[in-house]
Amino acid sequence: MRVTVFGATGAIGRLVVQRLLDDGHQVTALVRTPAKLSLTHRNVTVVTGQLTDRDAVEEAVTGAEAVISALGPSLKRSETGTALSEGTRTLVEAMAAQKVTRFIGLATPSLADSRDGPHWKHKVLPVLAGVLFPNALSELTSMTDAVTGSGLDYTIARITNPTNGPATGRIRAGFLGHDRVGSAMSRGDIAAFLVSQLTDTRYRRAMPAISN
Template sequence: MNVTVFGATGAIGQLVVADLLKAGHAVTAYVRNPAKVPAWGDQVRVVVGEITDGAAIDTAVAGSRAVVSALGPSMDRKAQGLPLVEGTRLILEAMQRHGVRRYVGNGTPSVLDVRDRRTLQARLVGWMGRTFLPRAYDELVQMSALVTGSGLDWTIVRFIAPKDGPAKGVRRIGFFGTDRLGFAVTRADIAAFTAAQVDDSTYVNAAPAVSN
């Protein structure tokens, strides 16, 4: 399957690309800074552009059967605007033009799922985002609203406390208040679970949370 990955040079995005390649998929990586491209060689088709460059995004999406977005808001308190909201809109529009149905992205419990219940765990994460990183919180919520309202076959993989280190395996998957979920999860496990969703229909139109 041809898969386009946005945020492909990020901490999770690079791992997603590696997992997709291991699974035998063909990958197009959309990158802003070509200097950050790993030694993918000719295994990966690279498209360079800003996240608000509609023409470049269209080129990256054309010919794909699925899109993975490992884009995440900047945690820099000096950051301004909501560029990823515009970028997500352009990605979704390109998918609709080219008939690409499958979208897989990342998020936090700030993104709600209809299966969630109002647990202290989820409320705490949302409160911290709104209070300490309001710009990033707004960007993430608005990005996710575009995705869930797109009419596409979407999945948003949610997590709370990503960390570096070797994969341990995602041992807890589900929804707040319904399933028992932890806080920590390795980026390697987030990437593996995210990559696996491109051809798995279990969580279509759902936002499962994952933890170790």
């Protein structure tokens, strides 16, 4: 499958790219600094540009069968601006223009899915995020709204505590208040879940929470 990856030079994005290659997919990555990808492979095409560059984004998604976004906002309290949310809107528009419908991305349980039941995370996490990371929460909310409010066939995985431990292959997914989903999850397993959604239809147009 031809898959375009955004956030390919990040901690999770690198693992997504490697997992895709291991599974035999063709990857296109939009990156600001190609040297940071530190990967050369005959099945990788690199497009240089920023998320806010409409031409570069449209070039990256042209011919894709799916998009995986490992993008997330900075957790620095000093961070300001709306570059990620604006860029996500650009991405959604480019996908529509190129008739690419499948989107797989990331969020946190600070944002609820309509399938969730009552859960402490809905009460605690938005308050904590609003106090500690107000710009990150605002960006994440706007990014998610841009995707879920579009006509895209999306799956957005909600993660709480990504870790650097090795991939375990043990993945729990579901909806808060109904399914047994914890908080910690290795980045390798997060990447594996995102890639698995290329063929798994259980969470189409949904935002499952995932953990180990």
